Amino acid sequence: MERKKITIDGNEAAAYVGYHNSEVIAIYPITPSSGMGEMSDAWAAVGQKNIWNTVPHVAEMQSEGGAAGAVHGSLQTGSLTTTFTASQGLLLMIPNMYKIAGELTPTVFHVTARSIAASALSIFGDHSDVMATRQTGFAMLASGSVQEVMDLAAVAHKATLESRIPFLHFFDGFRTSHEVNKIEQLSLEDLKAMIDEKAVIEHRKRSLNSDNPVLRGTAQNPDVYFQGREAVNKFYEACPEVVQNAMNKLAELTRRQYNLFDYYGAPDAKRVIVMMGSGGETVEETVEYLSERMEEKVGVIKVRLYRPFSEKHLLAALPKSVESIAVLDRTKEPGAIGEPLYLDVVTAIAQAMNSENKPFEKMPKIIGGRYGLSSKEFTPSMVKAVYDELKKDNPKNHFTVGINDDVTFTSLDYDENFIIEGDGVVRSMFFGLGADGTVGANKNSIKIIGEETENFAQGYFVYDSKKSGSTTVSHLRFGKKPIHSTYLIQSSNFVGCHQFNLLEKFDVLEKIVEGGTFLLNAPYHKDEVWNHLPKKVQQEIIDKKLKFYVIDAYEVAKATGMGARINTVMQTCFFAISGILPKDEAIEQIKKAIYKTYGTKGEAIVQKNYQAVDQTLDNLYEIAVPAEVTSSIELPPIVSDKAPDYVKDTLALMMQGKGDNVNVSQMPIDGTFPLGTTKWEKRNIALEVPEWDPEVCIQCNKCVMVCPHATIRVKTYDKQFAENAPETFKWIDAKGKEFDNKAYTIQVAVEDCTGCALCVEVCPAKNKQETRLKAINMVPQIPLREQERVNWDYFLEIPEYDRREVKIDTIKGSQLLEPLFEFSGACSGCGETPYVKLASQLFGDRMVVANATGCSSIYGGNLPTTPWTKNKDGRGPAWSNSLFEDNAEFGFGMRLSIDKQSEFARELLVKLEDKVGKELVEAILNAEQRDEAGIYEQRERVAKLKSILEKLEGDDASNLLAIADYLVRKSVWIMGGDGWAYDIGYGGLDHVLASGKDVNILVLDTEVYSNTGGQMSKSTGMGAVAKFAAGGKPTAKKDLAMMAMTYGNVYVAKVAMGSNDLQTLKAFIEAEKHDGPSLIIAYSHCIAHGINMAKGMDSQKAAVDSGHWPLFRYNPANVLEGKNPLKLDSKAPKIKLDEYFYKETRYKMLTKADPKAAKTLLDQAQINVNNNWKYYEQLAGLHYSAPTNGEDTEESVN
């Protein structure tokens, strides 16, 4: 049977099989597995049926633990059930995995194997997570390529039903989950043919059913628990054969034969690698090369079924000739005698060698090694290094490969120049920006090549970790044979550089082969391009004899209405130059792909893309390469010379994409990094930046308040600094009595600005002569870059305003405080970071931050740099991220610890009173530290104390010296998004709110899981479209604030800076002042709302004006004064909900996708808003009287 050839990624392959084999799917988003759940939800939304011709139920849960629980319940009641997860998510499923396996319940968990957060989180691929489940009783089946994912997923679904053992089917996160490859699709008939219906019926029969009731899930005693655990053995013994039979059945259908352990290589190989996952593909490719070109006797065992581990099948697969074996594990178990697969192989062979039927004449040498953690590249050169090591008499055991371990010297050396990519596969690399559509265009190109030509094709995409101005590198391969290279392109025939300025940041031609083709998008006339190239680039073009093509893609895009999206233009250039298809056919195919991609969004979009295609070829030029270098443009240094050594030597390598060259000794041993490193990046990503007009400015400082990246700052200072300033430095007399005779400057860090224009949008001042101008106006960055670099440096040297004198409860005053959170990699115009920055301004010098995993932990703590920084005294926020689900508890622990150390310090202080001096001790113990002056004075006292303690002897003195800083009040902040606070972390959050402890919880509420790409949370508004809510969220937004208020002693505020910045400020100050738990829920506009981010503050205002987001503060302190604790800070809804909703794509798209549902949900949401407002109004209107010490009085009763 001829099967469909499709070009998809690993996630789609797994989801396709999982979905069609299931009736219930419980999901929760986690990278890199989210795509599987998203696709399943989308298929269910359009009524896609499974192989039994019924549509599966897809349910998003509040956590992976919840998903596993739901899976367990669904299985117990007889449905065929699956889930998708990775990493920490899989760890959260472990308790249920034991249960599911213990009860011999068939299911398949499809897992994109990913690193576990240890000293650092990583979203990338390795086997740390799946290895943590090998003891649960699940069978474990590993796929190494996209085709294998589809095939072995089907094997897993068959085998689980027949064996009763639940299966964990895994494949490498990103490398396989996100690799796009051309594969043969199993038809639904194939999937159906794989399933033994009798086994399905048996599963149903075992279900909990009140018509035939049983009890399952008992508690057992020492007498029988053990026996019960052993009762399952025969199922595990039978499982390998069941899996092999399933593989055989698949082979009958498809002619693709898999085995539990697949061997590739010389039949008489002496050296063999044993491993699992995508790395096996690279090893196979290398084995082929070494065997054919170098006549080496090598081979590789690809482990498919890792649990139950079949010693028999392993031994059968190994060639008898083997003398040395390297077992490669993609995980790390510190302190273990070896990594898991290594231990299994050693045990298997040792056991066999101890038996009567020895499989080998002599015990082979077996060494174990680690490779590829967190998607670390694993290349043929590394494979060769392993085989070379196996040749040695005393090969290194417990080695690493792919890194340089200059500390414990575990690493193998490898030859970077051993590259086996050659004829037969065309390799192309594309450098672009996220915003320019390069990746999308390349995904389209692969589809065209894969599905419209005979070629096999593969695509893999590398993104940086910034959310604004991020760069992307696409790796495309195609050729006549299936492509097994599971590593980045090492030698490229074609390089496309879609952004001219990337030439300065990356060595884009590093991998290009001699005689290769270089396509450059340049904003210059074809005759001028050459002279604008950096010297190094010219040299490489000449030395490598490249064919050089240019196009001004932005001009073509502009002329055809495409704006900044040059994807179609550059894609057309690629096809035109590469000659993969005849020109006319290529254009026809591109247009077909355009129709497929954009057809749903209207004819106008299709037409403008068509026009872009048609106009591209007229603007594409081949440049005659001169014989000599003419440029004198040198590449700028990655970081300034003034940067600290660690930044220059280590972080700078990461910044330029050379982090693989960082040695082990350069990494911190415990994940600890210095603060204040974003300032060295100088990303220069903004095309336009704000420029200040002092004459128009009313000095309100609102621009400073809203700036998400802290790139626009204000200072009020002695005029002497103005007089000595650089020539172009701007200043004006400060307004206001308290600033008499002071100068005032608003300064922009133009090299750090992302150009979001929020500052311009909020500026209330208008130029009286030309009303289009404000006090802040966007102007091109490049002409200002040099002068403003100097001005910025000068501005930083001007002393900060004395915090004790700042009126922090005014916008103007608060913004004189130095931000200790600056230049983050958040999206341009981010709605979260202004709140984070505000907290850092108000309390940063005494702040400890517990940050939930999510956007804020990524822009706050993703290498190479961090925006959290210190003031001139070296004080600043101490920040950490534990997990996603535990953040409230993590912060709570910090509070307990700080309180304990503070208490201990006070106890020691009392003990040492005679030596320290009564006056100082009493002053410290009785210090009021609720404002800046109080804090300052306490710090002075503590400094004095420390100077005394340093001279004292004894344990008490030295102990107190170590913790004396805790005598100064510390502010604990617990931050995270709504995914954490409303969903996965809610249980902990609730507990911490109930604790009464003095923690400040800031919920950056974007009403959606932003970091993982827009999945619905319980905060998502009714009617909003989100992933997992493709038909619009049918239920109302959870009212977290109301829930918190029920405790009575929790300070609760709902704020939206864009609606009322002063209310936001007051809420932050009051929350911090409140001696108990505080919860601030901050409306954060987000890129996932589908809005113009420059208008984010308008969205906030509309949310408030419509009543969707009422502003209020609930301050328990008011009760003590006989006042109602709840104060509404916004007025009754003054616009209809649709006026807010339909400014945003998340709501509006439903009116286009399903107008009827949109109307129904809008109407219901409007009713909810009206009712909620009435309810709040009544609460805020309740009469409170002074406390009565528990004695009812007539007044209080009334």
Add this chain to the structure above:
Amino acid sequence: MDLTTTYMGLKLKNPIVPSASPLSYNLDSVKSLEDNGAAAVVLYSLFEEQIAHESGELDHYLNYGTESYAEATSYFPEPEQFNLGPYEYLDHIAACKKAVDIPIIASLNGVSKGGWVQYAKNIQDAGADGLELNIYYIPTNSSLTSQEVEAMYVDTLAAVKEKVSIPVAVKLSPYFTSLANMAKRLDQAGANALVLFNRFYQPDFDLAKLEVVPNLVLSTNWEMRLPLRWIAILYNNIKASLAATSGIHKTEDVIKVMMAGGDVAMVCSELLMNGVGRINELVSGVEKWMEENEYVSIDQMKGSMSQKSVGEPAAFERANYMKTLQSYKTLI
């Protein structure tokens, strides 16, 4: 008493027709217009530019920020189909046709010639009884001559007429140097009706924010003087039907339009302000007035006060302006 009238070839039970407005956004309100006595309904306008804008907007925001970051390669699920383009509007026409018996006149504002023609065909296919071309154009380009602007109107009409067989009306603005000539050219190009006049939303200034703000002001009664004059002038000079729109609020206004030579009086602001029940009141008001004044049919009064029929045809011309000023002076 015969209240019937014929407008763009459509026989109507009375001369009151709600003009294009939000009142026709949904089916229930269209039904309500019929229930309250409307003789026909002009649906709200289909704007080609808006369709293109919505498409562009959706494409932009669904793509915005995608493929930039490994954890979030997209932010939205993508439905298999969006109800974009004219389909929502066309479905609405079909639904209206099914739901009501009165004629449904669609309204179209295009930007490209291809768009005008294509959407006009779509509208015809959807079952509309007539089509009103809402040619809404503010010629701000100083190099564009009045001849070019006029040709654009005529060419658009001709192109649409070539492709559709349903009657086509043109809704005009009064801002033509020679309106009579313009009307004649449109008449010759095949217009089945002229709708006089389009009221452009005139922008206002917000002095607090120093911003230009769109400001929808409902019509007032005196605004009907302009269409009244031009209907009176054009009556019997062109073959096309004539509709008055702008400022029609009272029974007397309807009578006046008929007497000037109009075939229908279009109402909008009055209904927005005082409810669709006003249609019935206007119809019965007209009936009552005719009874009181012994008119037996609309036809009888149609054009009776047109320029051709009045004793003082010059009253509609320039001298009229001078006289108005004089009469104004005498008042103060």
